[in-house]
Amino acid sequence: MFAGPGVAGAIRNQFNLVGNTVNSETSAGTEGGGASGGGFTGTASTTVQAAIAKDAKDWTLGEQKAVAEDIAAKGEASPAYAKAKAAMDAGRKFSMKLTDGQTLEYKIIGINHDDLADGSGKAGLTFLTTSTGIKSCVNSGATNIGGWEKSEIRQKMNSGEIWNRLPSDFQSKVKIVKKLSNNVGGGPANKDAAVTATSDKLFLLSISEFFDKPRYDWGEYSWIGCEGTQYEAFKGKVTYSSANPSIANGKWWWIRSVNLSYTMHFSTVHGQGDLPYSSYADSSECVCPAWCF
Template sequence: MAGAIRNQFNLVGNTVNSGTAGGVEEGAAGGGSAGTDSATVQTAVAKDARDWTLDEQKVVAEDIAEKGESSPVYAKAKAAMDASTTWSVKLTNGEAMTYRIIGINHDDLADGTGKAGLTFLITSTNILSRMNATYTNAGGWEKSEVRQKMNSGEIWNLMPSDFQSKVKSVRKLTNNVGGDSVNKDAAVTATSDRLFLLSYSEIVPTSYWASSNPWTSSEGTQYEAFKGKVTENYSVNACLKIGSSWWERSVNPSNSYYFLNVDSSGDPTYADYAGYSYCVCLAWCF
């Protein structure tokens, strides 16, 4: 399951659209809302979700975190998630980053105050990176070069300041030891992250390696957007296809030099050398 796909695709236009498609070492936590802006919530309720601004997305997330399904905007956010509605933000390099909702009240805030209302995942392919400078998965996600770039380095710095100020740090579970047979019973540990990659178990309903490598079932649970759509744990899933391969934060269970990625056909068990460059489909929470 090796091979590197390094094709760069045309950048996505800086428009808002709708469709279906497939830390800081310990960053500062966002904290829960002490009461959301009701006027902004009502504005969001009245608008088509695809037209929500960044400010409205944040307030919607906080209202859902506070009120759950009782939030007046919950149904609209869920419908946007189910329809794979996308938004766009302009990065500091002038390129566009498109993204969609994949989770509702799914991720735990790093400060322990509750859930983050919405989790987002990018759908564009113009952010590329290797996982590490060398061909190793030792230390897993926690010690990876890409994690440092995403939480305080060059990838984080691509995000505009208005976006950065809204992101909440969340608690992510990962095998932060490494792959290979000597680590088949590795325990997962938590990191605090502002931007993160998805794990294998956050994508699939069950782990292909559940019996041989139990930790592959314990790096978080499947996001709501994938339920009923991502059904294959070791094969193609159409809704995961974005036109290129994209990294997961999970190490390959079978060796000490690969990380898992979702290949261009939508298989979440593809793997490649940590030193190769693939798309970074970063995720975050408001």
């Protein structure tokens, strides 16, 4: 259970995290070839072939999108699959300039993981921001009623000020995907809240997208563990025992899950990688958007 409210501004309630550190961006791993480790299998566009021929960290936005669509269409048979998986496993970081001049860094965390909102299949690649230059509250008031769906930060990320900081070349490539959340609110009165879907371009991650199963003492909350499944980049690396600084990026940042025990807070990732903590919804914390190509 999350602890009760503390000092104004932010309440952070620690649940220990078990696991090994997510591989650093310089960790070893073969990034070549197709799914079988060799050259091309089947046909690949010239853009995909160009991406395979270079270091993944140097992929342009166009190449990232082409690789994602090829993987969505062909799965592991895509000649780009092995390259993308190796980049994910190694934590390779990409970067792009925001409209305000800041540099946003990000990495692959999922392959054929998220469902497209139109029901046509999977998005080939899911990315997560690793830089911490964007800050915001979730709501202007200290409430989590309405969850992610009704939150002000969701509006900012899908059509408002956060979305508008992203370059138009990026915006045109993002896939709209279906995200599952407790969109009712936290607290014991909502322990059996229904999990419902939203359609999102940018989104925050959820507790269950970090972990493969709920904590043993969360059993009375039926919605925990139902807000999506653990991303591939975290499998076998993110569990409940110890801090994981490589995930936290040294800062506190929001996730979209509401606080279990109270209606005033949303969950956060701790600055040293413990999850979940929580902060008042009107606190200013880092925002690490995720999205799909």
